[in-house]
Amino acid sequence: MTTKLQENSLIDKFGRRVDYIRLSVTDRCDFRCVYCMTEDMTFLPRDQVLSLEELFTVAQAFTELGVKKIRLTGGEPMVRNDVMSLVEKMGALPGLEELLLTTNGAQLDKYAAHLKAAGVNRINISIDSLDAERFKKISRVGKLGKVLAGIEAACAAGFDRIRLNAVIMRGYNDDEVLDLTDYALGRGIDIAFIEEMPLGETSHHNREETTCNNDWVRNVIEQKYELMSTASRTAGPSKYFQIAGQTSRIGFISPVSHNFCEDCNRVRITVEGRLLLCLGNEHSIDLRAILRDKNSGQTELKQAIIDSMEIKPERHYFYDKEHPQPIRLMNMTGG
Numbered sequence: 001m002t003t004k005l006q007e008n009s010l011i012d013k014f015g016r017r018v019d020y021i022r023l024s025v026t027d028r029c030d031f032r033c034v035y036c037m038t039e040d041m042t043f044l045p046r047d048q049v050l051s052l053e054e055l056f057t058v059a060q061a062f063t064e065l066g067v068k069k070i071r072l073t074g075g076e077p078m079v080r081n082d083v084m085s086l087v088e089k090m091g092a093l094p095g096l097e098e099l100l101l102t103t104n105g106a107q108l109d110k111y112a113a114h115l116k117a118a119g120v121n122r123i124n125i126s127i128d129s130l131d132a133e134r135f136k137k138i139s140r141v142g143k144l145g146k147v148l149a150g151i152e153a154a155c156a157a158g159f160d161r162i163r164l165n166a167v168i169m170r171g172y173n174d175d176e177v178l179d180l181t182d183y184a185l186g187r188g189i190d191i192a193f194i195e196e197m198p199l200g201e202t203s204h205h206n207r208e209e210t211t212c213n214n215d216w217v218r219n220v221i222e223q224k225y226e227l228m229s230t231a232s233r234t235a236g237p238s239k240y241f242q243i244a245g246q247t248s249r250i251g252f253i254s255p256v257s258h259n260f261c262e263d264c265n266r267v268r269i270t271v272e273g274r275l276l277l278c279l280g281n282e283h284s285i286d287l288r289a290i291l292r293d294k295n296s297g298q299t300e301l302k303q304a305i306i307d308s309m310e311i312k313p314e315r316h317y318f319y320d321k322e323h324p325q326p327i328r329l330m331n332m333t334g335g
Contacts, residue, residue, distance in 0.1 A: 010065050010305070012312040020069040020266040021062050025055060025083055027271050029076040031104050032140035033128070035167050035196050039140065050273050052086045054291045058269055061301045063095045071100040075271070078107035084114060091119020098122065102165070106142065108150030112157040123154055124192075126165045129173045130183060138172055155187055163190040163251070168217055169210040177220045185248050192238050192251030193217045214254040221250060255279070267312070275305065277312040285311075 010018040028043050029036075050058070059070055070090060077083055091099050098121045105125040108115075115123070127147055129135040135144040154162050166173075166180050177193070184191035196211045218241075221227060227241035227250060238251035268276040273288025285308050290296045 010062075010067070010309060012309045014312075014314055016264055016312075017066075018265055018267055018309070018312075019067050020071070021059075021067055022071045022073050022266060022268045023055060023059060024073050024075065024269060024271040025052075025077045025086065026075040026080040028079055029074055029104065030079050030106055031076065031142045033104075033126075033142075033167075034138055034140065034172075035169065044272055048272050048288075050271060050288060050291070052080075052082060054273070054288070055086060056089050057291060057298070057301070058273075058287060059090050060093060061298055061305060063093050064298075065302055065305060066095075068095070068097040069100060070096060070098075071102060073102045073268075076104050076106075077101060078103055078111055084111070084118065087115060087120065088118045100124070102126070103150075104139075104142065105147040105150035105154070109146070109153045112150065112153040116157040116159055121160045122163070123159050124163045124165050125151055125154065126167075127151070127180070128166050128168075129176055130179050131176070134173060134176075138169075151187070151189075155189065161190060163192055163249075165192050165194055167194050167196050168212040169196055170212055171210055174212055177217055178224055181221055181225070181250065184250075185243070185246055188247045190240075190249040190251060192253055194253040195255060214252040218252060225250075264312075267308075275308055277308060283311045283313050 012018065026049070032039060032041065062070070070093075072083075072087070072090075074080075080086075087099070087101075090096070099119050100122050101115060101120050102124040103126070105127065108123075108125070112123075125147070127135075128138050130144070132144040135142060135147075151162075151164070164180070164184050166176075168174055168177060181191060193214055195214055218227065225243045227243065230240050230242045230249070238253050240249040240251045242249060264278075268279065269287065270276055270284075273286060273291060274284045275287050277283040285304060287301065287304065290301050290304055293300075
């Protein structure tokens, strides 16, 4: 079914308005985190990956349809060749209110100031341990010192907000909840604890055995701090709490224990051009085919995006054996 192209067209059949997209610029990464990738990864051939020009075309189409927030993800977005040229163009898009970035932080000592100057408003930095040996075990190849230097560079750059992301896993880092919280509080930045999501099969552990329920994580924090509920929201699904006398917010992203699909306002575009309508389902359409069809243009691209709202599912069903589970890994999903 076709719909007249207009700014308010991105409303799904459940009445949810999509005003936020997560745009993956690469499936590659300089880390190999155990919850995101297998140890021996195979990445997409270059010709299957959207070019920087195609990525910008997608971003432009979405903003012209009313999207206000775009988050650049990967893999690790900062390892994409010439990614800053894309960031600079997207930072100047009319109608875009926020340009956001999720990164592992290892390149931020070089790029933080440039990202801020190019128009990035907020940045999320993944860090799952403050112990160098353990950090390397989780990331397989990452160096904690590089990430800590990147966090300091981000703090110095003056972003509107900085948030740390920590995936807490039993047997890996479940004893570091308070250490990570204190680290964020000491720098006046936010932190979000994210439940491990069952996206693809890992090569090192069984996700059902390592996933930490965020109710447990919150209880650990409340043994030291009083968490006060807040109405503060960002573009994504974090539920935030405040600690008296602190500017930092403590967030919880709980896709397994507390489904947050009822107010979902976002879609993902994978690096090969799949418009993924739900993190936990395979409902998608192929934007790359439209982008590379010489007989198609922005009108056809926008119409396909509008029509996709009809297949956006109501919710995901993580660990529900009665429903198919995603087989793609997180680096292929777009972080």
